Amino acid sequence: MVQVFNNSPSAGYISWKDCNISYKGQTYSIPDGNTNLIYVYWKFSDPDGFYGSDVYPTLAEDDLLVFLNKNGIHLKVPNTTIIDGSLIVPESI
Secondary structure: OOEEEEOOOOOOOEEEEOEEEEEOOEEEEEOOEEEOOOEEEEEOOEEEEEEEEOOOOOOOOOOEEEEEEEOOEEEEHHHOOOOOHHHOOOOOO
16 A cells, blocks of 8 residues: 655655556556655656656646645645645646
8 A cells, every 4th residue: 555755755855655556457566756846746658657846747638646745745636635725736726
């Protein structure tokens, strides 16, 4: 089961371990990692890891925004029902 840690390995970072993405009948094992970037996403065209960016990424139809990093505090995007207003993406609502 995926584990995500706040302010790890240091302040402002999030880290993850034991992540798997299941999509279209295939399961992809994602390497453990960490980032201090705001957006963490997965790309179907290169499914064996996560990408990070400080600007909202351009996502294809099969891509997935996975985590938001709010100064070292993570939000799991697919399960989030309340998002901090500073993380709302223009034209997303």
